[in-house]
Amino acid sequence: MVVIGVAISPGIARAEQLVTFDDIKKISPRADDALARAIADAEDQFAEHGITTRLRMAHFLSQVMTETGGLKRLDENMNYSEATLIRVFSRRTISRAKAAEVARKPREVANWVYGARLGNRGRDTDDGWNYRGSGYIQLTGLSNFRKRGVEINLPIADDPELARQPDAGLRAALAYWSARNINAAADDHDRHRVRVLVNGPAAHGYAQAKVWFNKAWSNVFQAKEGAGFETGAFEMAGGIVEDEVALFDDIMRESGLVPDDFSSTESGSEDERAEALREFQAERGLTETGELDEATQEALLDPIEWRYRDAEVVVTPTETRNPEEGVEFNLRPETATESGALMSIEPDMGTGEVEENVQLTADESAALIDARSIYAEYEMGAASVEPETFVPFSVIGEDDRVAITDTRGFPERAIVQTLFNNGRSDSLCTGTMISKDTVLTAGHCIHSGTQAGRPYSNYRLVPGRNVGAAPFGRCGAIAAYTLSGWVNSVTSLEARYYDLGAIKLDCDIGLTTGWMGVTTMNDDQIEKPTIVHGYAADKAPPGRQWVSTDKLRILWDLKGFYQNDTFGGTSGSPVMMSDAGDYIVGVHTNGLHGEEPWASNNAFTRITPTRMSEIINWAGR
Template sequence: MIPPFRQLLFTLLTSVYLSEPAKAEPPLITAEDLRKIAPFAKESYIHDIIDSRENLEAHGINTRLRMAHFLAQVMTETGGLKSLEQSGLDIAADPDLARDSDVALAAALAFWSRNAINKAADSHDRLKVRVLVNGPAANGFAQSKAWFNKIWNEALRDRELLGFEANGDLVPTLGSQDVASFDEILEETGFLDPASLALENAGNARRESILAFQRENGLRETGELDLATEDALLDPLQWRHRQAGPDDTALLNLLHRDATVRIDLKTGAVIVRSASGFEASSGRVTATAGGPSTAPSATSTEPSEQLAALLAMATPIYPEYAPVGDFNENPPSGVVQYGVIGDDDRFAATLEFDPLSHPFSSTVYILFKNKYGEEKSCTGAMVAPKAVLTAAHCIHSGTVKGAPYSDFVVVPGWVGGSINFGDCKALSAQVMGGWLAATSHTELHESDLGLIKLDCEIGKETGWFAMRALGEEEVGLEITVQGYASDRDPRAMQWLSKDWIREMQARKGFHRADTYGGTSGAPIYVSADNKTLVGIHTNTYFGLEEPWKSNNGFSPLTPERLAIISDWIDK
């Protein structure tokens, strides 16, 4: 009989020598991947990255999303692993960085960890990642997005099949975004007029801009985004010289989250106002419903040909912090379609309300043009005779690099083929200071609230919502979301869905009422009385963490915000 210890030793030895050798873990990124992503990269730089596998893992760069973000920044700073001279590293102080790419990589990894950039990468917050690398100006942001798309689409998206973590369905990177990123670069370099992309000959406009860029940079004139042209557009020389302009610098110095920004929608001029004079109301109800005491005697008319044309062209606008994912292939668990969670329980608001009465008459369709001249749509809520509360992303694209929208047309109570109250144009708008001051997607979603001032007092005919502050203890309050969803026919119809407040944070609330594109800016009101506004719908589920990934979001009305809104209305 073999003694127990010898039996154990025999078992261990045979398991070592007789079993199959353990298979090595597949690498997250390979040299072949890097050559495909950056075809003009130096081989020595490629090998330094591949040889740094253990160092990358030591710094927590061990998921597809973290690797994609890290490599996107490395590619942006080095022009696709071509040169460290343009990398932003302090080569003058430390010449070894220029000679030794492995030293430069170690420095980049130390910087990455020291600034906790993995956290921003885990949230897929591309703006925050770029700000942490480059500073508040976020120069090279468009290039970093283009690099991320290349890295994800050409190398890392399919790594899930090799056993890496499965979060591909929550990283909304579509092939079409590659073109959009290069359009943005061509615009920043002065070769592309964004308004030309809204015309029927947008393809020709893009081709002409590429030809002009190729001509000026001594490239073969193909009019196509060939490898050489992409390489030139992604070169750090295209953005390294740019700094925040004097206007941007002044704005950044003045802006903070609780300031307010007034936008002249005729000229695009921006004025920053301090919020120091705003006094928060301690009461629940700070504004009562208003308008005619009886149902208005509106005259129903058909929309003009111009309005009908705008409606036909309009597509929804989405906030950059919650981009639309490709959910047709890999929908998140429980999601039917964008903004719809579980069974779609939306129904036409005309089944519950008279289109000539509140809240139908006080809910408005907002049409406007983005910077590319494309017709876009949102929803809003009348809160005074000539004031509409909506989402900030329905007014301005966000951050100091963004721009206000234009050519606003506001139509209250539009239903099918009937315009019951006419329409108004917009004179000015106000947004939270944090919407422009934001240096991350988190800061954007916490400031997504704005107000449009109209050129007519149409609210005297339609009526307007009462407003009150929400308390964090009001989780469970039954609410209704009512707006102009873009996926239903007729387009000019309000659709509503009911739920309750699932979670409250200081500047964000969450619900699971079903929504769709076009519902951005829609009123969220108390279901018990159908007239008290407590928030503005802003976004659908997004990201990798709760409560974001399982709930739709809204900007709640707080005592501080009600004081600011009151000031907006008065001014």
């Protein structure tokens, strides 16, 4: 979802607070009174941290409810039964014998599970208990208590009970929210990214957070539009709330209560769900109804059902760095170095001089014909899917692409077909000349993405290719660059926000072809026409440029969404606004996948001021 024109009108006086004590009780009737009162009394603090719209507050509260089990307590519930310890933790973390020994002993459970990680000083200390999950947005472990204490200027590492007090706990949560700019993800209604920013790349508790958002929006914030808050309209991609039973099915799958392939549409699914619920109810000491009654829903929303995964998985990034920084891959020796303000690159038409012998060689033609499209893991859905056999969903409705039969003009001659080896076979992408020797493209045309990924090699680039002709020659590559977030993210769903890169050529072919300009995109471009210009692998004959037009439907801070028709091979294509001349404002990255708005729209990586600075750096090398 995107929020369009959402602002508090200066001409309308608010008839009520954005969130009140009664509002919180509507979301979670069993919320602790003192914790609810602390939120209701913190209007000035929320304003200081920019949480001043319904959507931002709904997201903030949905995360708080997820972290605290409905705002019932500010410390993590470590009161596990033996059966729950065995179900939720692996035997690597706790043996059956140890589970029997520590069950229903919260301090001992915490010291065993957390004592030797997150900066804690061993299972023989009380660190696991002292630094258990605490706060409205919970922090866990001595190292995190120390870091957050510096952020809010409170000695919570020396006195961890402070983090479990309403005032200090809320200050810590708001400091965390602002430090990670979670308001931007909330404005986009990007629930997964909000959860990643709160919990980390694994986004544990994501299904629970969606349930709590449903409750917050449906029970409280949907009705506040007429009370002097936002005067703009919300444009929903697939609706702002989801079916609650389906969300609880997700929770049950993630908790291991039903199989991963459980489907509510299959015959017998209701009986299977009922039996799973009865087993869960018995384990948690609830009445065995086999139904999603209120008590069972509350138990499934307990952080016990997801927080154990934080203890199970320890991700150690190679380094902590800004995901918007650049990473360089030297394509001659295989080493990597790091790159570190003008705000645009101006277009240049070049000389347009055509080569004397424009035909591709037989070897070049064969390599280009044999090559296949490359797709990002996040679009394919799993690392095990082979790009060679993946079929994208990226032609939306009637195919309106138009063929370019003469690539000698501008900007056609600055559009580049890119051939490279992905480690298994040769692949194709599109790119755009942005300097005499630099091609802007998608990150997944350079590296497979995430810390587990690999860089690609053996680049051959043909600007203005026209079927069997290379009117301006061809080049190799000496270096490639991506945003740090593309190669240092832990998951592909996190990496997709940083799918951007560039290739440094071994020649100055841009002096002939010219290059397109690059600039940032303003937030007021919604509904304006979009243009995608690239090489599509599903069209005949191979090696022809195609142009697709649509309009900008949704704009997030890091991504944009449209329904321009694309296909494999178009990855890395320039995205232009029809009124912006020969300037690129984004790079096409993917077709339909996942949840909304990704499920209904193709997407591009947006050029932001920070990224513009990085692109200028790449082009100037």
